[in-house]
Amino acid sequence: MTAPPGEMMVESVTAPAVVPTEGRSLWRSGWIRLRRDKPAMISGTFLILLALIAIFAPVIVALLGHPPNEPHYDLLDPNTATPRGRFGGMSWHYLLGVEPVNGRDIFSRTVYGARVSLLVALLATATAVIIGTVLGMLAGYLGGLWDTIIARLMDLLLSVPSVLFAIAIVAVIPNKAFGLSGSSLRIGVLVFVIGIFAWPYIGRIVRGQVLSLREREFIEASRSLGAGTFTVMFRELLPNVAAPVLVYATLLIPTNILNEAALSYLGVGVRPPTASWGDSLAVASHGWYSIEPIFMLAPGLAIFATVLAFNLLGDGLRDAFDPRGGR
Amino acid sequence: MTVRLTKDLRSPATGEPSPATGKDAVPAQPTDAPATGAVPAASGEAGEVRGRAARGGDELVRVTDLTKLFPVRRGTLVRRSTGAVRAVDGVGFAIDRGTTLGLVGESGSGKSTTGRLISRLLEPTSGSVVFDGRDISHLSTRELRPMRRDIQMIFQDPYSSLNPRHTIGAIVAAPLRIQKQTPRGGIRARVRELLELVGLNPEHYNRYPNEFSGGQRQRIGIARALATRPKLIIADEPVSALDVSIRAQIINLLDGLRTEFGLTYLFIAHDLSMVRHISDRVAVMYLGQIIELADRTDLFSGALHPYTHALLSAVPIPDPTSHHRRERIRLRDEVPSPLNPPVACRFHPRCWKAQEICRTEAPPLRERAPGHQVACHFPEKRDVV
Numbered sequence A: 001m002t003a004p005p006g007e008m009m010v011e012s013v014t015a016p017a018v019v020p021t022e023g024r025s026l027w028r029s030g031w032i033r034l035r036r037d038k039p040a041m042i043s044g045t046f047l048i049l050l051a052l053i054a055i056f057a058p059v060i061v062a063l064l065g066h067p068p069n070e071p072h073y074d075l076l077d078p079n080t081a082t083p084r085g086r087f088g089g090m091s092w093h094y095l096l097g098v099e100p101v102n103g104r105d106i107f108s109r110t111v112y113g114a115r116v117s118l119l120v121a122l123l124a125t126a127t128a129v130i131i132g133t134v135l136g137m138l139a140g141y142l143g144g145l146w147d148t149i150i151a152r153l154m155d156l157l158l159s160v161p162s163v164l165f166a167i168a169i170v171a172v173i174p175n176k177a178f179g180l181s182g183s184s185l186r187i188g189v190l191v192f193v194i195g196i197f198a199w200p201y202i203g204r205i206v207r208g209q210v211l212s213l214r215e216r217e218f219i220e221a222s223r224s225l226g227a228g229t230f231t232v233m234f235r236e237l238l239p240n241v242a243a244p245v246l247v248y249a250t251l252l253i254p255t256n257i258l259n260e261a262a263l264s265y266l267g268v269g270v271r272p273p274t275a276s277w278g279d280s281l282a283v284a285s286h287g288w289y290s291i292e293p294i295f296m297l298a299p300g301l302a303i304f305a306t307v308l309a310f311n312l313l314g315d316g317l318r319d320a321f322d323p324r325g326g327r
Numbered sequence B: 001m002t003v004r005l006t007k008d009l010r011s012p013a014t015g016e017p018s019p020a021t022g023k024d025a026v027p028a029q030p031t032d033a034p035a036t037g038a039v040p041a042a043s044g045e046a047g048e049v050r051g052r053a054a055r056g057g058d059e060l061v062r063v064t065d066l067t068k069l070f071p072v073r074r075g076t077l078v079r080r081s082t083g084a085v086r087a088v089d090g091v092g093f094a095i096d097r098g099t100t101l102g103l104v105g106e107s108g109s110g111k112s113t114t115g116r117l118i119s120r121l122l123e124p125t126s127g128s129v130v131f132d133g134r135d136i137s138h139l140s141t142r143e144l145r146p147m148r149r150d151i152q153m154i155f156q157d158p159y160s161s162l163n164p165r166h167t168i169g170a171i172v173a174a175p176l177r178i179q180k181q182t183p184r185g186g187i188r189a190r191v192r193e194l195l196e197l198v199g200l201n202p203e204h205y206n207r208y209p210n211e212f213s214g215g216q217r218q219r220i221g222i223a224r225a226l227a228t229r230p231k232l233i234i235a236d237e238p239v240s241a242l243d244v245s246i247r248a249q250i251i252n253l254l255d256g257l258r259t260e261f262g263l264t265y266l267f268i269a270h271d272l273s274m275v276r277h278i279s280d281r282v283a284v285m286y287l288g289q290i291i292e293l294a295d296r297t298d299l300f301s302g303a304l305h306p307y308t309h310a311l312l313s314a315v316p317i318p319d320p321t322s323h324h325r326r327e328r329i330r331l332r333d334e335v336p337s338p339l340n341p342p343v344a345c346r347f348h349p350r351c352w353k354a355q356e357i358c359r360t361e362a363p364p365l366r367e368r369a370p371g372h373q374v375a376c377h378f379p380e381k382r383d384v385v
């Protein structure tokens, strides 16, 4: 933790002949290492596809499914309220079958669920990264009272049961607030709640990095040139913490996906009928999983695959950008 | 392998002898001064002024009674001040325009702190720093900013003084950007010019520091220091971290640049041999205080303080065939802590000449010969060099 990875490469510079003609930045050499990491590359590809699916959900559903909130009572057995036919009513028209009770298209709901899951997780991670990076840099660089206050706040946030807090916060938010209403308000609240409890993970890493960076002479060099706190933080420190922040942000996304799913599962996520993986899982788990396994498997596998992919990509990024392992 | 990298590059240093074996062989002692005789004190202030006037100096920096205390705090919840490190304690000197003052002392003697006080990275606890006729001791960050282009620093560790995430071009251009200076021909042209000036390939503009050797990195640091055309450069042990084979090249580069641009240097080192070649005057620090200050030749040939004698005895003899036989003076004990320095003469616990008065009365820094100040009750020349 005392020196960024750049230092390790000094010894490898041997003679002018092997020095590349163009400067090799951290990002370039990291990318070269990442490209050799198969699991990370496969995960990255999967995640790009998933992002495209989420973005183009309306198009995909129009081509391959039915509107996600449209009931299809005709496909259900009126006595049991379960789908007619085998495998939960799977067919060419209903790729993953239909839900019990109201016969909504499971494929369409899973595709639309990706939107909510990814949107909430990514926005919450972005919130955590911005707050965590700025406060972590302030704590590490300014030290003193700033550090004491920010470090205590991070300890506090990491020690409270965040899900219970989130339930309490969601419960007191009215139907309309901050110029938002309905599901966009709910998404905003989810992002805020998840982000607020997640930023200390980033903040701690940034603070630790800055504590070792601030003793280095290039900080003093910059200050002796007349650079103020803002310039030192954003020009000198930020480029040095960007790689670890990227790594831990990638590893934070899956945690946030699970948090969103957990909150939706507990009924404080996005409101029905908006499709979300956590909500589908919640409904499916109310006794339906033994009768209609696909109802639960579709959102469950989607969450599992996405979380796994982000973790593998994050591990790959960590190996590529922080070869000594930052933990 | 580092040598190969540097050798091919244009360097003002190439071919010049190393400072330790070079041109300044120490002249013989003046015959009218007995080699070990005590030197009478010249009359204080007047002597100082006369000494300076005789050298025709024009002061760029004057430091008076400069003191920096670092409070030591204990306790995690309630932080209490439990004392202070007297890092710099009543230091005074002046540097004339176009000259180099070598500042020498063991680790912890307060050299870097003195440098940081002059460059105003630190604010003095008391005393003053007058730069170019202006008292800068307590200027605010905002007031300091325009002045910073005139005082630049070169750092000790070429690996930590360059941001590993910035290209060489960005590093050398940083002073211009921060100072909002746009040179004629543009920043890029100026950076290339600077890189060439310090003996680096200007085509390396887009490379990152990790592609360069220690000596080359130090050249990058020098280029950065020159970017704003400063008047004073504070070089804090600029060659200590470098390979011995490269030190002479860097010192010669600095020396050449001083002549070329009329620069003034405060050159910090922990070893007298490193300042020998480049300094006009040399100050020796011990535990936050200057104990001897003299012109280079006076100091190397006629040092008066026992501590300077000890430092000199560690300097390699310029001419190994000389019949001078020199005993290495080995100081006993370690340097005492600046948190609780010895009373009266701070050197007395380690001094072989210490008398009762050394333990009771602090020797003031007095002028014993024109331009030669010593803080010792029993100053004398010693036949060591």
Ligand SMILES: Nc1ncnc2c1ncn2[C@@H]1O[C@H](COP(=O)(O)OP(=O)(O)OP(=O)(O)O)[C@@H](O)[C@H]1O
Pocket (backbone or CB within 6 Å): B070, B085, B086, B087, B105, B106, B107, B108, B109, B110, B111, B112, B113, B114, B270, B338
């Ligand atoms: N920011 C600081 N806080 C507390 N003490 C300090 C600080 N900076 C320096 N000191 C102390 O002040 C004394 C002088 O330090 P300084 O760095 O000036 O010495 P130096 O002569 O440059 O030594 P070196 O050869 O090791 O660089 C040391 O005892 C050091 O521990």
Ligand code: SF4
Pocket (backbone or CB within 6 Å): B305, B306, B307, B345, B346, B347, B348, B349, B351, B352, B353, B354, B355, B358, B363, B375, B376, B377, B378, B379
């Ligand atoms: S004053 Fe005394 S103790 Fe101090 S250096 Fe001189 S002789 Fe030694």
Ligand SMILES: [Mg+2]
Pocket (backbone or CB within 6 Å): B111, B112, B113, B236
């Ligand atoms: Mg130092």
